[in-house]
Amino acid sequence: xxxxxxxLIGGKWVGSAGxxxxxxxxxANGRVVALVPQCGREExxxxxxxxxxxxxxxxxxxxxxxxxxxxxxxxxILSRQKELAELETMEHGSPIRKTMNFDVxxxxxxxxxFAGVARGLTGETLPVGPWCASMTVREPLGVVAxxxxxxxPALMVAWKLGAALVTGNTCVVKPPSIxxxxxxxxxxxxxxxxxxxxxxxxxxxxGETVGEELVKHPGVAKVxxxxxxxxxxxxxxxxxxxxxxxxxxxxxxxxxxxxxxxxVDSAVEGAVFGAYFNSGQVCAAASxxxxxxxxxxxxxxxxxxxxxxxxxxxxxxxxxxxxxxAYEGHRDKVEGFIxxxxxxxxxxxxxxxxxxxxxxxxxxxxxxxxxxxxxxDMELMRDEIFGPVVGLARFKTPEExxxxxxxxxxxxxxxxxxxxxxxxxxxxxxxxxxxxxxNEHLIIFCETPWGxxxxxxxxxxxxxxxxxEYTSVKHIYIDLTGQAVKPWYAILK
Ligand code: NDP
Numbered sequence: 377x378x379x380x381x382x383x384l385i386g387g388k389w390v391g392s393a394g395x396x397x398x399x400x401x402x403x404a405n406g407r408v409v410a411l412v413p414q415c416g417r418e419e420x421x422x423x424x425x426x427x428x429x430x431x432x433x434x435x436x437x438x439x440x441x442x443x444x445x446x447x448x449x450x451x452x453i454l455s456r457q458k459e460l461a462e463l464e465t466m467e468h469g470s471p472i473r474k475t476m477n478f479d480v481x482x483x484x485x486x487x488x489x490f491a492g493v494a495r496g497l498t499g500e501t502l503p504v505g506p507w508c509a510s511m512t513v514r515e516p517l518g519v520v521a522x523x524x525x526x527x528x529p530a531l532m533v534a535w536k537l538g539a540a541l542v543t544g545n546t547c548v549v550k551p552p553s554i555x556x557x558x559x560x561x562x563x564x565x566x567x568x569x570x571x572x573x574x575x576x577x578x579x580x581x582x583g584e585t586v587g588e589e590l591v592k593h594p595g596v597a598k599v600x601x602x603x604x605x606x607x608x609x610x611x612x613x614x615x616x617x618x619x620x621x622x623x624x625x626x627x628x629x630x631x632x633x634x635x636x637x638x639x640v641d642s643a644v645e646g647a648v649f650g651a652y653f654n655s656g657q658v659c660a661a662a663s664x665x666x667x668x669x670x671x672x673x674x675x676x677x678x679x680x681x682x683x684x685x686x687x688x689x690x691x692x693x694x695x696x697x698x699x700x701x702a703y704e705g706h707r708d709k710v711e712g713f714i715x716x717x718x719x720x721x722x723x724x725x726x727x728x729x730x731x732x733x734x735x736x737x738x739x740x741x742x743x744x745x746x747x748x749x750x751x752x753d754m755e756l757m758r759d760e761i762f763g764p765v766v767g768l769a770r771f772k773t774p775e776e777x778x779x780x781x782x783x784x785x786x787x788x789x790x791x792x793x794x795x796x797x798x799x800x801x802x803x804x805x806x807x808x809x810x811x812x813x814x815n816e817h818l819i820i821f822c823e824t825p826w827g828x829x830x831x832x833x834x835x836x837x838x839x840x841x842x843x844x845e846y847t848s849v850k851h852i853y854i855d856l857t858g859q860a861v862k863p864w865y866a867i868l869k
Contacts, residue, residue, distance in 0.1 A: 381412045381556075383580055384563040385419065386426030387573020392581070393418045400557060403469040403700040403707075404691050404739040410467070412556050415581035420548075420589040423577040427519040427546040428595050430574030435516050435544040442542050443491040448569035449562075450487035453480060453534075456565065460530065462692075464558045468529055469699040469739070470654060471691045483534035483562075486838075489822035490538030497543070497843055502851075509854040514847040516544030517621065518597035521590040523583070523611070524559070525603045526552035526702050527657040527762070533559050535822075536600045539842040541575065548596070549578045550587050554703045556580045583607065591615055598846070601625065602659075605760075605786075605831050623845050624833035625659070625826070627760040628788030631781035632662035632817060633803070635774070635794035636670050642815065643793040644678045647766075650791065650817035652686060652744055655698055656764040657706075659832075660789040662817050664750075664757050665768040666780050672770045676748055679768075680726045683744040690735040700739040701763055707740035710763035714745055717756040722747035722767060752783050760786070774799065778806045787830030791817040 378399070382389035391397075392413035400410040413419075434442070453460060460483075461475035470479065502510040520540050524532040533549055540547050551559035556578075563578040579586060583603075591599050591614045601611050602625040615622045632650060634643045650662030667675045691699035701707040714728050727745030730736070742763055750757050750767035757767045771777045781790050791813040794800045804812040810828040813819065820826055825839040835845050855862075 378408045379410045381410055381560050383413050383415060383419065384560070384567070384576070384578040385423045386429070386577065387567060390419075392416060398553060398580070400467055400554070401703065402466050403702050403704070406704070406738050406740075410557055412560070412580045415579045415586050417585070417589050419579050419581070420586055420593060423548045423579050424519055424590070424593050424595040426574040426577055427548050430572055431516075431518055431546045434546055434572060434575050437544070439495050439497070439542070442544065443495055445569060445571050446487045446491035446538060446542055449566055449571065450484040450491065452565040452569050453484040453487070453562070456561075457481065460558060460561060463561060464529055464555075465691050465699070467555045467557045468526065468702050469691050471696045471699045473694050473696070474654070479528060479531050483530050486531070486535045486822055487538045490542045493840055494542040494843055496840075497847070499849075507855070507857045509856060511852050512849050513852060514543070515850055517846060517848055518545065519595055520545045520547045520598045520600055520846065521593075521596045522547055522549045523587050523590065523599060523601045523603065524549070524551055526555040527654060527659070529555040530558040530562060532602050533562060535837050535842075536602075537562075537576065539837075540600065540846045541571075543843055543846045545597075545846055546575045547577065548590060549576065550583070550590055551578065551580060553580065553582055588614060591620070592617070594618060596620065598622070600846075602837075605833075608833055623835035623837070625835070625837055626828065626831060626833035627786060628659045628661070628828060628832050629664060629758065629760050629784045629786045630660050630662055630788060630809075631784075631790040631807070632665045633777050633781055633790065633792045634665070634667040634671060634675055635777070635792065635796070635799070636668040637795045638668075638671065638793040639795060640671055640675055640678060643675060644682050646791065646793065646815070646817045647679050648682050648686070651766045652683070652698055652764050653818060655701055655742070657702060657762050658818065660811070660818055661762070662791065663761060663766050664784075665766055666771050666777050667768060668777075669770045669772055672768070676725060676746075676768055680746055683726055683746060686744055688731050688736065688741060688743060689733065698744070698764065700736070700741045702740075704740050706762070707742060710742050710761060710765060713756065713759070713761045713763070714742075714765060717747050717754065717765070717767070720754045720756065721749075722754055722756060723749045725768075727764075752780060758784070774803060778803055782808050785831045786828065788828035788832035789813070
């Protein structure tokens, strides 16, 4: 029987005014697992007001007090690791071995990191002259709206939430419609550990209505958004009406460049991880592979063999490494890319169909899929697929590899595989991306900034840089002369 959820506004759990709900579906088997409220303008307004009311007291707390509450939330997440992991696997289809060992612990770690690192946040004193004290202080922005995608339901919230709350902002979280359950659970844990009512509000409902109302709302100071580039552009346009700050973590079409001197076995290991982690539903997924012509055949053969070994199946099984795609419509979209790629002249090397086993038959599964002999004109090499589907192409020279890597409207990430780290560094400097890995793909840390350039967005998540994104700098000037008339007043005399 599907469980009914409420949303969190001002510390209270409530349904939507109209009583409408949405079914949450387990993508591994198509079964309805929960019902969540479909909120509207009324709930958006209530949530923003609740966050506004909670803001002065939250801002007045010391950094140490807020930090300790975040640490408690981090601890609560770890103490409920299994419950959260199972919930996320059920709503998203991500294998339990990943949600248990990656998503949930990393959520806790993000909060722990921000709880610690924010305590080092400082202002500056400015050497204007001996007649004054001039300083900068960092202040919270006020109410921030956090609008997040479905590919890592809890993690995408946790890393924004940690930075926003510890710096003294209050927030309204709008999780994705298809995977809101883990985020609602985070709201429950926030209440349990004593985060004051109204500091974290969670409302569910369609992005086109609830999301846009949040972006428009005059009580919201900033929108922290992660999602599709088209949605990000729309949010930017709407936010401009009220000159609202926006942080945009958008799509990617990430190059994986294998140089002539690369260790092919390591590159293949990295390729499997980069391409299929989270079923390829990763903004930074390796999806355009450029391989030096001398290694192309060997790399392609080994990559295909390694991809065949992946256990695709029931995400609740600890042995499964690749689950379904997150929802039926997305599976259909990915299959559309595959069908068009088959007609494009690219050579299908692996997959291209649904796995047909008893455990996958009722879910939204797509097999690991590799196309060879691709070129940059193909849709497969241009557009974000967001599934376990990749294209391989050859290059001859490092210059060509850099040019190919940059032939995209996105600029999120890229990787270079080479034994010559000096040459790798030189290439990294020429690749247009927010992150370039050398002999690695996809790895992120709390300490390292995350965010793209070009149409992959702007602003940073993670690292100390994000603390600046959720605070504003105020300059305070104190006259120390005690004189009523200053020399520069002479200008008006
Ligand atoms: P969407 O842009 O469709 O949705 C993201 C969030 O925005 C959801 O909560 C959605 O609500 C909401 N939303 C949708 N339309 C609007 C609107 N008009 N105004 C305000 N909010 C809106 O992205 P997906 O959820 O499909 O996520 C996949 C995308 O996210 C990919 O492009 C991926 O690359 C990107 N991404 C980027 C990351 C990065 O760090 N750069 C990290 C992770 C993902 P609803 O669910 O109700 O539609």
